[in-house]
Amino acid sequence: MLTLDEDQTLLMDSARAGVAQASPVSEYRRLREPQGEGFSRRFWATCGEMGWSGVLVDEAHGGSGFGVLGAGLLAREMARTLTLSPFLSTAVLAAAALGAGGSPAQRQEWLPRIAAAEAIVAFAHEDTPGGWPTMAHLESPDFRLEGEKSFVLDGHVADALIVSARTDNGPYLVLVDPKANGVSRQTRILVDGRRVATYRFEGVEVDEFAFLPGGALALERTLDVARAVLAASACGVAEEAFRRTLEYLKERRQFDRRIGSFQALQHRAGLAHIAVENAWSATLVALQALDSGANSAAFDVAVAKSKASRAAQEVTAECLQMHGGVGMTDAFDVGLYLKRARVDATLFGDAAFHADRVATMLGY
Amino acid sequence: MLTLDEDQTLLMDSARAGVAQASPVSEYRRLREPQGEGFSRRFWATCGEMGWSGVLVDEAHGGSGFGVLGAGLLAREMARTLTLSPFLSTAVLAAAALGAGGSPAQRQEWLPRIAAAEAIVAFAHEDTPGGWPTMAHLESPDFRLEGEKSFVLDGHVADALIVSARTDNGPYLVLVDPKANGVSRQTRILVDGRRVATYRFEGVEVDEFAFLPGGALALERTLDVARAVLAASACGVAEEAFRRTLEYLKERRQFDRRIGSFQALQHRAGLAHIAVENAWSATLVALQALDSGANSAAFDVAVAKSKASRAAQEVTAECLQMHGGVGMTDAFDVGLYLKRARVDATLFGDAAFHADRVATMLGY
């Protein structure tokens, strides 16, 4: 059933209320400023208290175990107020990687701390274009990590890193201490105020227990979970921007009419609504498929990420246009949603990238 | 200057009046029926009298020498009433091929008869998918032609064929007598009532004087001329369908208003108008570039054929939708324009094909 059950509905409703209270858009405006850390440790603690940071952590490790659908619902709610927190990096990417591919010891070490929001674990995957591809070389008794990673979400404050690296046995995920010798980083700010780090690894020693046994499958699973949750976040961005725009259309008057009464805008609003509805439906399918382990999951995720990315970009752009001049000002919130949509749409593969994957999976 | 000079304006205006009188849409409805030849020999004779069939033929060979722009203007006017005639096959394709690549003897034999509309010369280029590629093998003292061609416009009534064939020296155009031994054909009807033939060549003997000396360059030139003229035809189709639709929007009443007063339809009509304007501008650039021999001609043609094809398909579909139910009936003309647009858009490369060429020519 493409519906939420009672627990899921409860999770969503409480998150909507809780996020709006703990992290409104005004808080986002404060946090995006370049001088700070780019997120609020207080809100991250709240995530721990509410069980949100442990959404993908099983109960045995102190999590709430709501699964990927739960993570998607939370991401969607957190997107509505443009929340900045390590939720995606730590509660989603790191927890998914450790859950899917971690050894018992690795899980025991990190999952309880993630669930309690006591650690920030970042996921370093994107090789810097033109930089060194990240490789782990076996030099007994230990391995040495070389390479450069970009767009490491919350990498600037990470207590630990999970790094994807090529080895002679295929791709592996490796736990790396960001303070280890040979690790250096640079913090960057994205257009939506989010912080990411570029990491360089030069001859970083890692022992064999740092490797996640799950290998390539764990990497693929982690990426798919992140894509589906980002799709959900993009849905939240688009839905909220559109909700606010509908309010504006019902208030703003020009030519002695409310502008929402102009048929051309009505039809375009109708199209935006349809795009938002379809994006959420596709995302719901993908989130459920990841939870149920359906064969179609990878395909469903590609559809969802492609659709939600495109819908979020197009709908937020429409929202800005419908606001007219004030939409161009930083004082109005609608432009903030446009920026967030672009970032959610781009990370882990944009609409075009995933549409191409869809075509390939369908055999053409 | 992207404007017409006096002679060109005169040609266009006289063609508009002449075509509307000699070949109105009612005539098209008669000619499309499967029992006839699919065109009117009387109208073709008119083309001869008016100098239209000789538009690409130089004055030395009895033509009017209006050039490619002239041919485009005529095709656009003829499209407005959905004229069926050998204009494209004979006056455009064959005349362009002979003009660009024919020997003096070949030109002397055929161009005056084309200018006078006394011969129908078809151009056979498209190898049947899955059929035999057309090859000309040298077997002294003569050549033998083998292969199968589809979509030979007016091939069912052709007095002569110009066939593209691969040889050991690259592609060549060859004049072939459709009554020669080893030539067989089948007539087919397209969705806009146009007749085409599928030709099969089995060991057809051709002597060396049948080859057009122009070789591959003549073939490319002929294709580009055909594409630009088809783009112009597509413009005429779209413009006329849209003109009729505007009239309908100003007459038809629903909900106690003329439907053309609904803002959503007004804006869509505005977009259709812009598409039509841009299609014609791009086509004009291409037609002029072919006449002036500009370096950019091949690129301009690809832009024009891509733009005009897409615009014609989209605009005629919009026109049908704006007509509502009656647009779906054969009794109304708007559906006829939808069909013609699809055929013009598809022949010699559709919008996607030429957009791909544009990207390739631009280096990406």
Place this chain on the structure above:
Amino acid sequence: MAIDAHEIRNWLEAECPVEMRAATRGDEDVCWGGRRWAFQSPAQKLWFERCLARGFTVPTWPREYGGAGLSRDEADVLYAEMRRIGARPPLTSFGISMLGPALLAFGTPAQKAEHLPRIALGQIRWCQGYSEPGAGSDLASLATRAEDKGDHFLVNGQKIWTSYADKADWIFCLVRTNRDAKKQLGISFVLIDMATPGVSTRPIVLISGKSPFCETFFDDVAVPKGNLVGKLDRGWDVAKYLLTHEREMIAGGGSNLFDSHALDKAAAQVRPKDPILRAKIAEAAVDTYAFDATRRRYSDEVARGGELGARSALLKYDGAELNKRRHELAMSLAGADGLYFDGNREPGVAEGWLRSKGNSIEGGTSEVMLDIVAKRLLDLPAD
């Protein structure tokens, strides 16, 4: 009567002829019924009769009218099992899909007893008379009038877009019974035997070359007053109820308008060489899967007790537009071969394309659907 999935599955395996388990290729495979009906194959007849015996031509109708008396959930079990083996509907008609539900909700006992069994048995084929040349999207401005002549109405006027009127036995119609009342008020819903003197039809040739629709003319047609369904002058209520029912069927996948896999299948077969065309198909595939997810989500929400409401307009809009887009791309995929339009051609790429253009007109235009989405779902003002 409880229904048992296992029993149904066994019954279908045993009783549904193999020929009836293939997708319908077109009108020639549909069992329409009616006075002049001739089965198109022995298998079609056999399948019809076996279903009839169990009330499966109209599974949810009461048994007294020839149905099987199934609840909606029970019927869903049956439909799911039928889909599993690709079984064709034993009987298709506007009597089943449209008039029946209206009579069940608004009909008198006498009307139900007279008409429902004959629909269930496939004896009478119905058509719908709503649109008129001057009343398309603006249906409420219809002008066909029924004058009160004591024991009967005298009907005069013209309908258009009556599907298969030339093959139908009866027609259900919206007619104006009160010229003074405003638009929607003053319209009544009546049943007319097409054999009544003064009724005539003329097929409409479509751009696809087919003629599934007719114009239907009423020239001093006498209609007994007992053929009025619902209250006099309140036929709009009946029509609205039917329209909602129709759009809900689309939501439930009950419409064959939309095939979410057709484009993929075609693309995978042809493997478009043109990268731009491939890109367009890929985006259409994404949109199609996403739309299909919405259709299923709404359906599931309704199954859980929600209301579909005006969201049916959203589904109608998007389904129609995506289907048109699919056919445009199928034509492009076929390339020049798709242009053939004569006896020798491959089955129906061009016909399907031309037919699809009607999707965004019939059953409410895309423009009207977007108006509904804007006003009823988004609550945008009229001012």
Place this chain on the structure above:
Amino acid sequence: MAIDAHEIRNWLEAECPVEMRAATRGDEDVCWGGRRWAFQSPAQKLWFERCLARGFTVPTWPREYGGAGLSRDEADVLYAEMRRIGARPPLTSFGISMLGPALLAFGTPAQKAEHLPRIALGQIRWCQGYSEPGAGSDLASLATRAEDKGDHFLVNGQKIWTSYADKADWIFCLVRTNRDAKKQLGISFVLIDMATPGVSTRPIVLISGKSPFCETFFDDVAVPKGNLVGKLDRGWDVAKYLLTHEREMIAGGGSNLFDSHALDKAAAQVRPKDPILRAKIAEAAVDTYAFDATRRRYSDEVARGGELGARSALLKYDGAELNKRRHELAMSLAGADGLYFDGNREPGVAEGWLRSKGNSIEGGTSEVMLDIVAKRLLDLPAD
């Protein structure tokens, strides 16, 4: 004075500093002039002064006002030669592009003598005060009022979207001088020295982080009656004349809104690996070249003596939409690298993208442009 292309070419080669032959990278390369102006480079100053000496800051203005007195055709020769070597404009201002033409058409001899030379000499920088918070697309509903106080007007109200008001010396404004007259009537066009007591500005921070626009406030500002341009209550005529002039400049390629090759160049450099993105860029390229052909065609038709008229709205609409599309695709082409928005980033992909969103709002929204296309070019009814 006839102009000689050869002579101009030689003069440019000799006199235009090499630094002034590179495309302007942003506001920091533009020579705006004004009371507080400081040249940004010696080359900028040199180029400005050399042009000034020949009247080339305002080539088409009469010589008495500091121009070169060139005809349109002569000026086109100059512009073509400047484009050939990529020469920057020596002076850019709203005084040149907007107020000047209005004064030439509507100003009194005294107004022309006072203001035009100071514009030509780059001494006074102007800004435009049209829009208000409650009067955007519906400009005629503006509320800033000018009360008649005998020898002066007393102006009160607020303007918005005044470009560089914080850097400007004077502002030309639309103000309401008659509250009883209907909308457009009752509006006047006045010139206000920004140094007058009661004038204040507040920069508006845009989503791109830049602040090229201000809010401008008028609090009991006394404006001499001699500063009224055109007739009292008929300022709308002046504004409309200016608007047409502005849109015609877009048609003539005078706007730097639109660069028809920028996307190609970027795509050829990056060579998008993603085939879907490549397809979208290819279609955008086709649309862009086609639009550019229309822009040139209209321009040629006007040069031949035609009227551009409402077609300027078509150009404004399509140019703005294509520019937005180009920036969306440029962002996609840049991928994640395009998301950086801090001091270290590559120059301005994201800024350009965010800035472009205003293209379809400023100078008349896309919605208003389409209304004009529908009503004035297509003659569709208002009903």
